[in-house]
Amino acid sequence: MKMDILVCGVGGQGTVLASKLIASAAMSLGNSVHSAETIGMAQRGGSVTSHIRIGDNAFSPLIPLGSADIIIAFEPAEAVRNLMYLKRDGFVIVNRIPVKPTTESLHDTGYDGSEMISYIKKKCGCLVVDASELCGELGSKFYNCAILGAAAGSGRLGISPEALISEMERRVPQKFIEANKRVFAAGIEAAK
Numbered sequence: 001m002k003m004d005i006l007v008c009g010v011g012g013q014g015t016v017l018a019s020k021l022i023a024s025a026a027m028s029l030g031n032s033v034h035s036a037e038t039i040g041m042a043q044r045g046g047s048v049t050s051h052i053r054i055g056d057n058a059f060s061p062l063i064p065l066g067s068a069d070i071i072i073a074f075e076p077a078e079a080v081r082n083l084m085y086l087k088r089d090g091f092v093i094v095n096r097i098p099v100k101p102t103t104e105s106l107h108d109t110g111y112d113g114s115e116m117i118s119y120i121k122k123k124c125g126c127l128v129v130d131a132s133e134l135c136g137e138l139g140s141k142f143y144n145c146a147i148l149g150a151a152a153g154s155g156r157l158g159i160s161p162e163a164l165i166s167e168m169e170r171r172v173p174q175k176f177i178e179a180n181k182r183v184f185a186a187g188i189e190a191a192k
Contacts, residue, residue, distance in 0.1 A: 009074030149187020
């Protein structure tokens with residue numbers, strides 16, 4: 001298997017956990033995997049980007065510009081910010097729920113993510129996911145596994161849902177496993 005996957009969002013959304021689940025699931029299937037995170041002011045809501053390169057020819061953990069097969073974006077503006085990494089026939093899975101930046105709270109700009117999603121749709125193939133709807137009363141703490149489920153359900157990730165669930169069971173604290181599995185399954189269904 002050869003696949004370059006970029007996972008992006010803002011600090012606190014669980015992008016690093018999602019990327020670790022993808023990388024470890026790919027390794028459990030016998031693949032060579034390189035990964036790296038570029039974390040800005042993550043604890044303050046800053047950009048977080050994880051690069052996952054699967055395959056024997058991935059000699060560097062960072063995805064070259066224009067080479068990502070798939071972008072999994074937990075926030076619309078972060079998807080647009082990272083589109084330069086997507087290859088020409090690549091695909092984006094994006095959460096439609098925005099994380100409003102500090103500037104939005106200071107000056108009501110009306111940012112709701114919709115312009116970003118329209119832009120993405122014009123540029124490439126995409127699947128828009130409503131993580132809030134998928135997680136329901138469980139809340140935003142579980143958005144990452146809902147979006148990861150949508151990525152698995154889309155068939156574009158190249159990693160089986162079973163392999164990802166197995167890694168969830170190994171890496172997620174016991175008290176959160178069932179909730180994560182529930183939203184992951186909802187994400188799979190949403191992608192169909």
